[in-house]
Amino acid sequence: MEKQQKIRLVLDTNWYISASINRKSRRTLYELFIDTRLAILYTDRLHSEFLEVIYRPKFKNILKPGQILRFLSLILPRLEYVVIKTPVVLSRDPKDNYLLSLSQDGNAQYLFTGDPDLLIIGKHFETQIVTMAELQIARAIL
Numbered sequence: 001m002e003k004q005q006k007i008r009l010v011l012d013t014n015w016y017i018s019a020s021i022n023r024k025s026r027r028t029l030y031e032l033f034i035d036t037r038l039a040i041l042y043t044d045r046l047h048s049e050f051l052e053v054i055y056r057p058k059f060k061n062i063l064k065p066g067q068i069l070r071f072l073s074l075i076l077p078r079l080e081y082v083v084i085k086t087p088v089v090l091s092r093d094p095k096d097n098y099l100l101s102l103s104q105d106g107n108a109q110y111l112f113t114g115d116p117d118l119l120i121i122g123k124h125f126e127t128q129i130v131t132m133a134e135l136q137i138a139r140a141i142l
Contacts, residue, residue: 006039012113041106082106103127
């Protein structure tokens with residue numbers, strides 16, 4: 001019997017931020033992790049951007065450093081690491097280009113984001129750039 005290929009996807013950093021502070025988002029992330037049909041990709045830049053954002057003063061009263069480390073210790077082993085080799089210059093916001101590189105080098109079918117600078121691109125090589133709401137719809141029909 002032929003082994004079914006996993007659906008490869010990238011989640012924008014803001015999605016990890018949301019999951020670290022919001023119970024509903026955290027539950028959705030958990031559901032993605034236990035879905036054996038999915039491979040969720042990350043790279044060093046996504047990890048460092050998460051840390052940059054989550055340690056901002058506005059989150060200081062929401063999350064303690066120990067909670068952040070615990071969150072990372074739970075999610076990182078469930079992600080597939082990708083080394084970025086291909087520079088991409090396509091987004092209106094240059095800080096988002098690494099997500100396009102990650103999607104390309106990781107052969108992702110989807111990049112899930114709420115960022116209009118990425119959503120306007122629509123598709124990059126084989127990667128569909130869509131909202132998290134579209135992810136929920138796609139999971140329901142898979």
